[in-house]
Amino acid sequence: DTAVSQTPKYLVTQMGNDKSIKCEQNLGHDTMYWYKQDSKKFLKIMFSYNNKELIINETVPNRFSPKSPDKAHLNLHINSLELGDSAVYFCASSQGAQREGQETQYFGPGTRLLVL
Amino acid sequence: GQNIDQPTEMTATEGAIVQINCTYQTSGFNGLFWYQQHAGEAPTFLSYNVLDGLEEKGRFSSFLSRSKGYSYLLLKELQMKDSASYLCALGGGGNKLTFGTGTQLKVEL
Numbered sequence: 512d513t514a515v516s517q518t519p520k521y522l523v524t525q526m527g528n529d530k531s532i533k534c535e536q537n538l539g540h541d542t543m544y545w546y547k548q549d550s551k552k553f554l555k556i557m558f559s560y561n562n563k564e565l566i567i568n569e570t571v572p573n574r575f576s577p578k579s580p581d582k583a584h585l586n587l588h589i590n591s592l593e594l595g596d597s598a599v600y601f602c603a604s605s606q607g608a609q610r611e612g613q614e615t616q617y618f619g620p621g622t623r624l625l626v627l
Numbered sequence: 628g629q630n631i632d633q634p635t636e637m638t639a640t641e642g643a644i645v646q647i648n649c650t651y652q653t654s655g656f657n658g659l660f661w662y663q664q665h666a667g668e669a670p671t672f673l674s675y676n677v678l679d680g681l682e683e684k685g686r687f688s689s690f691l692s693r694s695k696g697y698s699y700l701l702l703k704e705l706q707m708k709d710s711a712s713y714l715c716a717l718g719g720g721g722n723k724l725t726f727g728t729g730t731q732l733k734v735e736l
Contacts, residue, residue, distance in 0.1 A: 613722075616722075621669055
């Protein structure tokens with residue numbers, strides 16, 4: 512009965528590789544997000560999608576490309592991985608985005624990415 | 628832009644009450660959220676405020692004063708399992724959450 516799930520949980524890879532992280536939610540929510548948490552535990556939004564439409568696209572290198580095949584899934588593809596990409600990536604979802612800034616977000620367990 | 632400040636670390640005793648402050652400078656926001664994050668786990672939602680005042684949810688309460696740019700999270704009857712990081716976040720356009728740096732709370736016997 513997992514609400515927001517992510518795969519893989521751990522990802523260790525070499526610099527220059529391309530990798531993907533998958534996220535799925537079974538809450539029936541319309542909006543999904545990707546956050547990055549760095550080594551200092553600072554959590555920062557990267558992207559959000561509402562019903563498969565890109566809503567938020569923060570200042571993120573274009574090596575990062577989100578894809579939402581349907582409103583229950585939001586994947587993150589990263590090209591040409593760099594050392595600085597090492598972080599924990601959290602997916603989240605919320606009911607919608609109608610009550611702007613007031614929608615509770617529910618987070619997945621995170622994907623720990625280590626680039627060597 | 629937005630600037631959100633929280634104390635880096637706090638220590639409290641089991642059974643006591645602790646108040647974790649969050650001050651912010653921003654041009655506007657819609658809701659202020661508090662999340663709890665245990666080491667190695669996902670942030671989990673605790674409480675949120677839209678209007679000024681106190682919101683109570685069991686052992687956790689959150690307070691907001693928009694005029695003072697200030698919020699706090701109050702934890703009562705502290706338990707060892709409350710040792711975690713507590714994150715203050717502002718909810719804005721597009722439902723974007725902007726997080727503070729977090730406060731690491733350690734509960735001791």
